[in-house]
Amino acid sequence: MSIIDYSLMYVTDDRITDDNAFFEILEATLKGGTTIVQLREKQLHTRAFYHRAVESKRLCDLYGIPLIVNDRIDIALAVDAHGVHIGQKDLPVAMARELLQANKIIGLSVSNVQQAHEANALAVDYIGLSPIFGTFTKTADLDPPLGIEGLKVIREVSSKPIVSIGGVDKGNAAEVMTNGSDGIAVVSAISKADNPENATRELRKVLSI
Ligand code: TZP
Ligand code: MG
Numbered sequence: 001m002s003i004i005d006y007s008l009m010y011v012t013d014d015r016i017t018d019d020n021a022f023f024e025i026l027e028a029t030l031k032g033g034t035t036i037v038q039l040r041e042k043q044l045h046t047r048a049f050y051h052r053a054v055e056s057k058r059l060c061d062l063y064g065i066p067l068i069v070n071d072r073i074d075i076a077l078a079v080d081a082h083g084v085h086i087g088q089k090d091l092p093v094a095m096a097r098e099l100l101q102a103n104k105i106i107g108l109s110v111s112n113v114q115q116a117h118e119a120n121a122l123a124v125d126y127i128g129l130s131p132i133f134g135t136f137t138k139t140a141d142l143d144p145p146l147g148i149e150g151l152k153v154i155r156e157v158s159s160k161p162i163v164s165i166g167g168v169d170k171g172n173a174a175e176v177m178t179n180g181s182d183g184i185a186v187v188s189a190i191s192k193a194d195n196p197e198n199a200t201r202e203l204r205k206v207l208s209i
Helices: 019-032 046-063 073-078 093-099 113-120 147-157 173-178 196-207
Strands: 008-011 036-039 067-070 083-086 105-110 126-129 162-165 183-186
Touching (some): 036 046, 083 093, 093 105, 113 126, 126 147, 173 183, 183 196
Parallel strands (some): 008 036, 008 183, 036 067, 083 105
16 A cells, blocks of 8 residues: 555544435545545444445545545455554454455554553554544543643654544644644544535645644
8 A cells, every 4th residue: 555644534423424414524525635534433333334435435536535444344345445443442453454455554543652552563554542632522432631741752652653533623733743643633623614625624734834
């Protein structure tokens, strides 16, 4: 797989149950310059998740942007996604790597220094530092916010690209990037924006400063 630009990851918003609204936002953020998309569905049953994955892959391909799938390695394989994003309680990374080809992306959620250290020895392509700030988007299984101080400590420890997630918006994105992140991952800053395409553009601008 070619070099991945992790700078702006749009993580899809599973609160959007209406498919038309869901894909409208996805296409808007692709137009606005999102650099990678993570399909994250915590509510849908497998068939509905799969259908969202098929259409998400079609749209991402259209814009030449990689798609990764949260949690579901089977769905990632089924739609030939670029990879997966998994958590500490999902399949072990070594098994995920066995199931995926060597050229697929594996992202791993990391919430503390010990996990960051362990991830250095694993076949992961990036770590998703979570959560960096407070967020209302994810409530289940969420550790306390790491803050910029936590990010700096983990930057010292980690040899992997870091994508920070949780409460990131255009007001704090620059600080997140200048303190060791290789990218940001956002839900609400794009999905809840009045104009997701412009919101994406504005985030890109902040990231390129
Ligand atoms: N993982 C950690 S925080 C989070 C996820 C999926 C939600 C981030 O959402 P938002 O709206 O960008 O704070
Ligand atoms: Mg998971």
